[in-house]
Amino acid sequence: MNPVTFDAPAPTGPDVGAPAASTREHDLELARRAAAGDRAAQRALFLAQRAHVHRALFRILGSNRDLEDLVQDAFIEILRALPSYRGDSTLRRWCQTIAVRVAYLAIGRRRAPAVDLALVEDTVAGGPDLARHAQAREAARRLYAALDRVEAKQRIAFALAVIDGNSLAEVAALTDSTVFAVKTRVWRARRELARRAHNDPVLAAYLADLSGGAP
Secondary structure (H helix, E strand, O other): OOOOOOOOOOOOOOOOOOOOHHHHHHHHHHHHHHHOOOHHHHHHHHHHHHHHHHHHHHHHHOOOOOHHHHHHHHHHHHHHHHHHOOOOOOHHHHHHHHHHHHHHHHHHHOOOOOOOOOOOOOOOOOHHHHHHHHHHHHHHHHHHHHHOOOOHHHHHHHHHHHHOOOOHHHHHHHHOOOHHHHHHHHHHHHHHHHHHOOOOHHHHHHHHHHHHHOO
């Protein structure tokens, strides 16, 4: 896979992905062993980073039948790129950055995909809890259906900042962008989603809930 670029890399401080000395040493050693073909190290890296990679893909794309394949695609790219890892960020953030690039390419390949969207897990509870659960699933379905019509970089910025709750600086680090570019993309995504929610009270209410802690 050719690397997907967003903008010039954002300057990052020690609070945006820069590892402590002990973490950096551990990450570099694990990456070195995995890049050299050590199967135990590769498995350790997969087990340590799978949840973080899955989360990044899930927040951007929603839960769909291709998600597990995309997780595998991301780890193929991670293993290929491991020789280039220099420890400038944590291994976790470095892997998430590659996952974001995989998601970007996936968005470009698909339009109006067949999806089973949810932001919450299935439940067997009945009564009001089941009703709230169904309402949340429907709201999430409508949100991701609307996001399918949002430009890819705007969608990614919105998903990482608003849905997943990352700071603008964190999103900038994950997307190799400037904070200003991320802020602009989030604003444009909000504007487009608000337009699409104009006649959709369920989506409008969900977007209002999401905006509570959004940048």
